[in-house]
Amino acid sequence: MTILAAPSILGLRPSGVERLAEQLLQAGLAKRLGIKQPLQYVPTQNDRYSQQRDPQTHCLNTLPLREFSKTLGAAVQRCIPENFPVVLGGDCSILLGIMSALKRLGTYGIVSLDAHADFYEPEKSTTGEVADMDMAIITGRGPDLLTNIDNLKPYVQDQHAIHIGQRDWTETQHYGSQDIRQTTITCIDLATLRQHGVARQSAWVASHLQSLPIAGCWLHYDTDVLADDLNPAVDYRLPGGLHYDEVELLVRSLLTTGKIVGMSVSIFNPALDSEGHITASLVEHFGRIFNVS
Template sequence: MRTQGLHIQILAAPSILGLRTNGVQYLAAALLKAGLGRQLQPEHPVQHLATLNALYSDKRDPDTHCLNPVPLRDFSIELGKAVNLLLDKDRFPLVLGGDCSILLGIMSGLKARGKYGLIFIDAHADFYEPEKSVTGEVADMDLAIVTGRGPDILTNINNAKPYVQDDHVIHIGQRDWEETKKYGSQDIRETNIIRYDLENIDREGIEQVTAAAIADLDPGLDGYWMHFDTDVLADELNPAVEYHLPGGLDFEQSEYFISQLLRTGRIIGFDVTIFNPRFDTTGQIAQNISNTIVRAFRSS
């Protein structure tokens, strides 16, 4: 069916090449089991993209300082093709990860078809340089990579570097300032990336921040992709994530922001990342996340 004018097509892309193999690969299955697809009632069956997770290595590549750069590049190429195929069919891709490195495939694919922006909802800046990253996980440097910072094998897929310009990125919900300072991350405050961190949201309210973000949308772009990392949610509501930080959004704030951005008609696709079902023993967190996304789409 069309949900408020959207031909939603769910694409399961559970890659963990940018993180680790301890549970995030089950995100799609858990949210679908919780009723995400059934409640949205997409007219098209869920598509499943083959991963290269079997090639995962926990050894950092000596040239790039990243984990799994070659399989990650190869997977990203296929994911970009899959997203573009859905868009060519006038469908709204709802991509279920996986870790945040799925953005490399999504944004490099979009660069091949036009000029797009990115709404980046995440507790973390994800802006590390590979050599500064403690782990080498591309999931902690994905925003840096899609904006052109990092090794060419990941930043220049299909000669498309950068996949998105700094001033076409809107970052929502960051709360890892102290951690990024401690570990020497690049600082997104020194770029043209538009930012509304958790402090902004707590001080001004989600309604005002949402209105400001909508005003920031560039009418000259072909549209925006929306990235929803579930670690933006408060830990007490969603402890089923890999890295924990105090504070965070609640489900109602997340639903409001997503629904209002969808209402603009400028969002052309949406992804969900990082939720780890292994830390959700009752399935209630998956149910809450699924319900939040469904309500946001239905009220948009």
């Protein structure tokens, strides 16, 4: 296991999420995970951040994000398959670099734990933030500058994508987002998890993942999937969410499949955790996920 720090905010804004890696590492994440390899830092292009939408793509920071994605992708590609990279964002637009890198290596899937579907079309997004649309982009929906880096579109096929934990359905309906549930992406929203139970759904997802004809699968963990009272340190808060033990059960069941080749963490905003309590809880949480004592 190795840590790649990729604190890009090109898909969101410089609100504090750029300190995610720094904060978790200062709180002892590498030691908690038993990682002895040197930290790898992926250079960002955060200094090129702009609040102005690109008139052609309707997205923020299209060109710097494309360039950063190539840099991050190269770093991830160097790790797979010999090592297990843990990529610390930043915002969840880091998925563009990660998943395009995996596409270069073969056919890979994704399991995304996220309170938001992240499936907006650029012109429907109220912000133009690519963090609103990363699941759409990696499955080939959106401007070619982002969906087709090095002619790799789509980075993930719908039938190889799994989205877990959505609880922003009312909001996406209000703003006219395309509906992720109207695709062949496997979607298990928060209500379904509650209805059938996390243990049962975790077993089903693990079985489904093992049945997919893929070389491996990436795990993306957007920390706003956690319950709002446990982790309010996110930029777009929503009531409800999963408890730490529920996420731990779910992720450990995925890891036992042997299909997960790496993991990314995004959206936690240390600027909203002034006393560091959430940071400390997250570090312990990740230790429990990987069963590191």
